Amino acid sequence: MSHLDKSYKNEEITVFWKPEVCIHSGNCARGLHAVFDPARKPWIVMENGTTEDIVRTVKHCPSGALSFEYHEA
Ligand code: SF4
Numbered sequence: 001m002s003h004l005d006k007s008y009k010n011e012e013i014t015v016f017w018k019p020e021v022c023i024h025s026g027n028c029a030r031g032l033h034a035v036f037d038p039a040r041k042p043w044i045v046m047e048n049g050t051t052e053d054i055v056r057t058v059k060h061c062p063s064g065a066l067s068f069e070y071h072e073a
Pocket residue numbers: 021022023024025026027028029060061062063064065066
């Protein structure tokens with residue numbers, strides 16, 4: 001992981017974002033704007049969406065900048 005990488009958690013998952021990899025396609029913001037809003041700081045607010053919706057949106061990131069992992073039970 002680069003020192004620029006960021007992580008965001010909810011109860012179930014952690015989402016990772018690699019700014020150097022992001023191509024700013026906007027897929028995430030279009031897909032789930034309440035959670036992914038590039039104009040806001042922090043730009044990812046996990047509380048604003050369900051884990052299911054966040055996972056689906058992360059999987060549609062074309063560059064691989066977004067990834068996630070489930071927390072261990
Ligand atoms: S979908 Fe991925 S590449 Fe596109 S803006 Fe979001 S994080 Fe960046």
